[in-house]
Amino acid sequence: MSRQRTYKIKECFYTLQGEGAQAGRAAVFLRFTGCNLWSGREEDRHEAVCKFCDTDFIGTDGQNGGRYTQVQCGDLVQSLWPGGGRPYVVCTGGEPLLQLDEPLIGELQSRGFEVAVETNGTVPVPESIDWVCVSPKANADLIVTRGDELKLVFPQSEAEAQPEQFTQLDFEHFFLQPKDEADADHTPATVAYCMAHPQWRISLQTHKLMGID
Numbered sequence: 340m341s342r343q344r345t346y347k348i349k350e351c352f353y354t355l356q357g358e359g360a361q362a363g364r365a366a367v368f369l370r371f372t373g374c375n376l377w378s379g380r381e382e383d384r385h386e387a388v389c390k391f392c393d394t395d396f397i398g399t400d401g402q403n404g405g406r407y408t409q410v411q412c413g414d415l416v417q418s419l420w421p422g423g424g425r426p427y428v429v430c431t432g433g434e435p436l437l438q439l440d441e442p443l444i445g446e447l448q449s450r451g452f453e454v455a456v457e458t459n460g461t462v463p464v465p466e467s468i469d470w471v472c473v474s475p476k477a478n479a480d481l482i483v484t485r486g487d488e489l490k491l492v493f494p495q496s497e498a499e500a501q502p503e504q505f506t507q508l509d510f511e512h513f514f515l516q517p518k519d520e521a522d523a524d525h526t527p528a529t530v531a532y533c534m535a536h537p538q539w540r541i542s543l544q545t546h547k548l549m550g551i552d
């Protein structure tokens with residue numbers, strides 16, 4: 340008996356894209372389980388490559404979470420779109436490119452969806468994706484050097500994660516996104532950097548400001 344591959348989905352929900360050049364646009368978010376830069380367990384955070392993550396991406400216990408085949412995943416995403424407009428799905432995680440592949444992208448596109456990805460840039464990007472957002476991380480090999488937007492969390496102390504390291508790469512948009520941290524407000528420093536370096540725009544996490552997912 341042949342077994343169909345399944346995708347492990349943490350959660351899937353309909354909201355507005357909060358960040359970057361598509362901020363404000365209605366989107367289905369498809370959050371994949373797992374990441375290559377952190378286990379997702381709080382007790383491992385201090386030794387993770389990526390230490391500032393704001394997301395729970397372990398397991399399949401979120402809203403609409405579960406293991407889905409390609410067609411089931413398409414059904415789920417399509418069921419959350421209200422109709423009208425240009426259907427938009429943002430694949431995120433965790434690191435979505437550990438699982439998202441050409442067959443699933445094709446499945447979503449065949450249902451009329453424009454397919455976006457939020458990636459840390461350490462995993463090759465399938466050619467057919469419509470919108471690529473890369474968010475580089477210090478101490479992680481950046482292999483994705485082109486795309487639609489580069490969205491750097493700011494500040495990061497390491498030399499290799501300074502904004503100047505990325506300005507020659509082949510992206511349409513360059514964003515700095517203030518690092519969301521419990522006891523510090525990094526917005527003023529991000530504002531100052533963008534004003535001093537006009538190639539960069541600020542990306543606020545507007546969903547958090549609006550109190551939506």
Ligand SMILES: C[S@@+](CC[C@H](N)C(=O)[O-])C[C@H]1O[C@@H](n2cnc3c(N)ncnc32)[C@H](O)[C@@H]1O
Nearest residue numbers: 391392393394432433434457458459474518519
């Ligand atoms: C949770 S990540 C998932 C996708 C992928 N693993 C990545 O890192 O791009 C989604 C976006 O949130 C950003 N992000 C994560 N933690 C953040 C924080 N504490 N403050 C601001 N942005 C954060 C990431 O850099 C990325 O742009």
Ligand SMILES: Nc1nc2[nH]cc(C(=O)O)c2c(=O)[nH]1
Nearest residue numbers: 355356357358431457546552
């Ligand atoms: N509304 C909303 N916009 C987002 N943009 C990127 C997100 C992510 O976690 O990848 C995110 C998210 O979690 N919610």
Ligand code: SF4
Nearest residue numbers: 374377389392433459
């Ligand atoms: S790479 Fe993305 S999902 Fe992974 S820990 Fe960092 S911000 Fe979170």
Ligand SMILES: [Mg+2]
Nearest residue numbers: 393394431552
């Ligand atoms: Mg998020």
